[in-house]
Amino acid sequence: MTELKEMKAKRDASLAKVEPKLQGLPDHLSLSSQDLPKSVLTQREIEITENYSVPELLTILRERNILVEEVTRAFLRRAALAHAATNCLVQLLWDEAIARAKYLDSLSEPKGALFGLPISTKEHHGMVGPNVITTASIVGWIGREHGSNLLYDTFWNEGCVFYARTTQPQTIMHLETNSNVYGRTVNPYNRALTSGGSSGGEAALLGMRGSIFGVGGDIGGSIRCPAAYVGVYSFKPTNKRISVAGQRTIMAGKEAIMSTPGPMTVDRQGMELFMRVALAAKPWRLDPSLTAKEWTPYRFTRPLxxxxxxxxxxxxxxxxxxxxxxxxxxxxxxxxxxxxxxxxxxxxxxxxxxxxxxxxxxxxxxxxxxxxxxxxxxxxxxxxxxxxxxxxxxxxxxxxxxxxxxxxxxxxxxxxxxxxxxxxxxxxxxxxxxxxxxxxxxxxxxxxxxxxxxxxxxxxxxxxxxxxxxxxxxxxxxxxxxxxxxxxxxxxxxxxxxxxxxxxxxxxxxxxxxxxxxxxxxxxxxxxxxxxxxx
Amino acid sequence: MTELKEMKAKRDASLAKVEPKLQGLPDHLSLSSQDLPKSVLTQREIEITENYSVPELLTILRERNILVEEVTRAFLRRAALAHAATNCLVQLLWDEAIARAKYLDSLSEPKGALFGLPISTKEHHGMVGPNVITTASIVGWIGREHGSNLLYDTFWNEGCVFYARTTQPQTIMHLETNSNVYGRTVNPYNRALTSGGSSGGEAALLGMRGSIFGVGGDIGGSIRCPAAYVGVYSFKPTNKRISVAGQRTIMAGKEAIMSTPGPMTVDRQGMELFMRVALAAKPWRLDPSLTAKEWTPYRFTRPLxxxxxxxxxxxxxxxxxxxxxxxxxxxxxxxxxxxxxxxxxxxxxxxxxxxxxxxxxxxxxxxxxxxxxxxxxxxxxxxxxxxxxxxxxxxxxxxxxxxxxxxxxxxxxxxxxxxxxxxxxxxxxxxxxxxxxxxxxxxxxxxxxxxxxxxxxxxxxxxxxxxxxxxxxxxxxxxxxxxxxxxxxxxxxxxxxxxxxxxxxxxxxxxxxxxxxxxxxxxxxxxxxxxxxxx
Missing domain, CATH: 3.90.1300.10 (Amidase signature (AS) domain)
Structure with a gap:
């Protein structure tokens, strides 16, 4: 099919932007991809992508101890590597992310709760941006342009950088990740195993630390199962805390069982940050189906x-x-x-x-x-x-x-x-x-x-x-x-x-x-x- | 139909319990029923049923300046009068209410936020009690015994008295109140006009001050329209604040548009009381469809x-x-x-x-x-x-x-x-x-x-x-x-x-x-x- 070929070419083109090119990849990938970064990435890239928790990275970005652009380039390269290892990406936003990073670096003061944070995103959610196509992994939907997404608008307004978009399976209803559009995503710990699904592209990327903060969606385990399979943190909130407004999905209008977006992150604090920032924007003022409640931390007063x-x-x-x-x-x-x-x-x-x-x-x-x-x-x-x-x-x-x-x-x-x-x-x-x-x-x-x-x-x-x-x-x-x-x-x-x-x-x-x-x-x-x- | 006759006989029997009998009713009722109480009720009954707001009545009850039984009897008699004028009742709970009142009077200390308060109830909601039959105004459902209702259980636990059950229309989907089971309820201000619906029995009763605190239900105006038509207060909360659990209704399981119970009262404070007491019980612990939020009074800090x-x-x-x-x-x-x-x-x-x-x-x-x-x-x-x-x-x-x-x-x-x-x-x-x-x-x-x-x-x-x-x-x-x-x-x-x-x-x-x-x-x-x- 012409469209399918064009789409794959587009993906390849987005990955070909990587500069410097990835070098040191073996001809035959071994079962585990965990050792790849140290042979492909620079020491500095490894330091940037591995040494910080989400709050720590935000702190050095906010304090301007590091340029957003440097962080962005490190995660772009590491994401490309994760893709080479696991087939987890549908698009690398090379130019867009670097332009965004330069803009953020140009501000006289850092702005927003997510200033400079690279965020990876699940394909069918879509988001702001001119080159955002969402297929929801359906061949017949190839080429559809996307509008904005309420949750991602919030993160954007808080200063994040979108840089990598990730795979999901056919119908977005497998606990694995395989589709006719994007192929199969594998587990970064063992390519004979799945990275889970439906947010399995996110999982594979996070499992390679090609992202430290991603967005999944869950209606039967689609955030939690893939996170579990790669050893990262994830949270499926109660429905109607986080908006699905702007996603492209099948069965729009069905409501007996609902899905919800939620965080997939390399540390626990990243999840709380996701929830706090998403709800501080009072999204129910635009999506009235949501629960009108900001994030309200709970304190235990006795042992659990x-x-x-x-x-x-x-x-x-x-x-x-x-x-x-x-x-x-x-x-x-x-x-x-x-x-x-x-x-x-x-x-x-x-x-x-x-x-x-x-x-x-x-x-x-x-x-x-x-x-x-x-x-x-x-x-x-x-x-x-x-x-x-x-x-x-x-x-x-x-x-x-x-x-x-x-x-x-x-x-x-x-x-x-x-x-x-x-x-x-x-x-x-x-x-x-x-x-x-x-x-x-x-x-x-x-x-x-x-x-x-x-x-x-x-x-x-x-x-x-x-x-x-x-x-x-x-x-x-x-x-x-x-x-x-x-x-x-x-x-x-x-x-x-x-x-x-x-x-x-x-x-x-x-x-x-x-x-x-x-x-x-x-x-x-x-x-x-x-x-x-x-x- | 035999069942229909038996049901009407049961209703008549419940009303025949009234003691002393209602006297002074004219042979032909005039358009407005507003002057009836003073020719039928005693001065003391009029004082009890007219002189107090909901919080005031609760105060004298709690301070034991009046017996629950005396209040109950006054509202029972006035409810019977309201029925004679408007056809608003399906059942007068004479024996049950007086037994409950005597029990409450026998307590060494008044207990509960609604201690001694007479509450009128919409028929299809049902409630605790051995003689509670609900038809939801459907002839084919005559004779069905009712289980408990979560909202009414809460009110019961807070010390209220159930004493009068009120009419609703066929299908509970008219903004008037007329059914083949209970007939037509009319407006206490003008019998040529409707008392509204579907909570039109409540409205007619409240419009006669045969109740000062009632419970309605609303999916298209069924609390608000009848209250508006008789000049009392009412509140339709957001869905899922107040539980519908235990109601008998058609179309159970349908969820695209939901109904909610809510207060119909003679004063504004009664509405707030209803909400506060209903939610203080944390009903979401038993009905998990509800929003987990107690009543949280709002304070304006500047002009509206x-x-x-x-x-x-x-x-x-x-x-x-x-x-x-x-x-x-x-x-x-x-x-x-x-x-x-x-x-x-x-x-x-x-x-x-x-x-x-x-x-x-x-x-x-x-x-x-x-x-x-x-x-x-x-x-x-x-x-x-x-x-x-x-x-x-x-x-x-x-x-x-x-x-x-x-x-x-x-x-x-x-x-x-x-x-x-x-x-x-x-x-x-x-x-x-x-x-x-x-x-x-x-x-x-x-x-x-x-x-x-x-x-x-x-x-x-x-x-x-x-x-x-x-x-x-x-x-x-x-x-x-x-x-x-x-x-x-x-x-x-x-x-x-x-x-x-x-x-x-x-x-x-x-x-x-x-x-x-x-x-x-x-x-x-x-x-x-x-x-x-x-x-």
């Missing part, structure tokens, strides 16, 4: 009460995940927190998936399948999985839709009551749930076929933060050869675990709060990282 | 900026409404407020109605029409009007539903931007909109066929408070004989105005705030009533 979800009642997590849960909960207990078990079994997460998967595609997927059909692009395996292989997915009548919304609300009510009931005896309800971010580390390609550990929280609209904990160690994390799977999904996941395949892959966990208790989730994560000795 | 909506660009309000707008806006200006005009014309309220009426019945009304058909009950004229006579109403496919939701959101965005733009020049955006609560005073029966002055704010999900301003005075409010109607609805409304027919009918106005600025709306109303010299 944490519930641990060891499994979700459907699928047993892989051994390294269970070990991570054990290590973190033990640290919490040692730090004086109360740690209890979370009973997912009686809450019936399997039912949750039946409702959720149906509400993802209330038209049975007809609109998107027609869109794919119009250009003749192949339906990828994980698109088939999430639409055609889910028994509950069908084109619903209005009455069927209402019935499923009632079921959804009953599930939500039951969960809220269960949470409230944790305080029934001692008057002290749990603060957060500590749980897996996925059943395991990043999976081999096309195998991310169980969404339960992230998607359950989308059905409930509970905020969730993902943080890195450990890496897979075949010696510590042997396969349990005596385990008898409890159902088909459990068997599929059990059989997926072959320790050596995942060696050194990041393992992350998730902190979940009640709906709308976003600030509390990030405060809890800070307390837990303190308990882990990280602060 | 008020926009006046003189008309909505579709229908010209009747002369007494325009006079009320003039009087109130003049008072605001004199009190130092900035008063500007609100431009509804360019915002296209007609489009709003097309979207909204379609989203009221995304199944084309099939479910409810089938329900009515099952028992063979007649479809009433205003049911025909709101379902069958609206060209936009049809059974939508999922894609058509999405399209209308997109249109709805575009309308909401445009309105939000228009609001924000009022501050573009001087940095000072308007605080509230002052507007009609209806195109006129209460209409003759079956003529409430233009919803624009309330329903527009439901589509936008903006909070709105209605307050009494004046009464129709044919001398001050002559018909404009030179007016040329601009469209069919405008002609219909214009022809409806014959000054003498409305003489002395209450005329009310409405204060509208941005979505989620509920507290600001009630604060603005207080400021405006102060400007009017009422405080």
């Amino acid at each position: 009460k944490v519930a641990v979800q060891w499994w979700d009642g459907v699928v047993q997590p892989h051994p390294p995940v269970t070990r991570a849960l054990r290590e973190v909960s033990e640290a919490c207990r040692k730090a004086g927190m109360e740690v209890v078990d979370w009973d997912s079994v009686s809450l019936n997460h399997r039912k949750d998936w039946e409702i959720l998967s149906s509400l993802y595609w209330p038209d049975g997927g007809e609109q998107v399948l027609r869109l794919l059909g119009e250009s003749g692009e192949p339906i990828l395996p994980l698109t088939k999985f999430i639409i055609q292989e889910q028994p509950s997915v069908k084109n619903l009548t209005q009455h069927e839709l209402w019935e499923r919304c009632v079921q959804r609300d009953q599930y939500r009510d039951a969960y809220a009551r269960a949470w409230t009931n944790t305080g029934a005896e001692d008057g002290r309800e749990i603060d957060v749930i500590l749980c897996p971010a996925s059943f395991g580390a990043a999976t081999p390609h096309d195998q991310s076929r169980y969404w339960g550990y992230t998607a359950n929280w989308n059905l409930l609209d509970y905020p969730g933060a993902v943080f890195p904990v450990t890496t897979v160690d075949p010696a510590k994390d042997p396969k349990d050869m005596n385990y008898i799977p409890k159902n088909d999904e459990d068997r599929f996941v059990y059989e997926l675990y072959i320790p050596e395949k995942y060696a050194k892959a990041p393992v992350s966990l998730q902190i979940i709060g009640r709906r709308q208790y976003d600030e509390k989730v990030l405060a809890a994560l800070e307390a837990i990282e303190r308990a882990m000795g990280r602060i | 900026k008020v926009a006046v909506q003189w008309w909505d660009g579709v229908v010209q309000p009747h002369p007494p409404v325009t006079r009320a707008l003039r009087e109130v806006s003049e008072a605001c200006r004199k009190a130092g407020m900035e008063v500007v005009d609100w431009d509804s014309v360019s915002l296209n309220h007609r489009k709003d109605w097309e979207i909204l009426s379609s989203l009221y019945w995304p199944d084309g009304g099939e479910q409810v029409l089938r329900l009515l058909g099952e028992s063979g009950e007649p479809i009433l004229p205003l049911t025909k009007f709101i379902i069958q006579e609206q060209p936009s109403v049809k059974n939508l496919t999922q894609h058509e539903l999405w399209e209308r939701c997109v249109q709805r959101d575009q309308y909401r965005d445009a309105y939000a931007r228009a609001w924000t733009n009022t501050g573009a020049e001087d940095g000072r955006e308007i605080d509230v909109i002052l507007c009609p609560a209806s195109f006129g005073a209460a209409t003759p029966h079956d003529q409430s066929r233009y919803w624009g002055y309330t329903a527009n704010w439901n589509l936008l999900d903006y909070p709105g408070a209605v307050f009494p301003v004046t009464t129709v005075d044919p001398a001050k409010d002559p018909k404009d004989m030179n007016y040329i109607p601009k469209n069919d609805e405008d002609r219909f409304v214009y022809e409806l105005y014959i000054p003498e027919k409305y003489a002395k009918a209450p005329v009310s106005l409405q204060i509208i705030g941005r979505r989620q600025y509920d507290e600001k709306v009630l604060a603005a109303l207080e400021a405006i009533e102060r400007a009017m010299g009422r405080i």
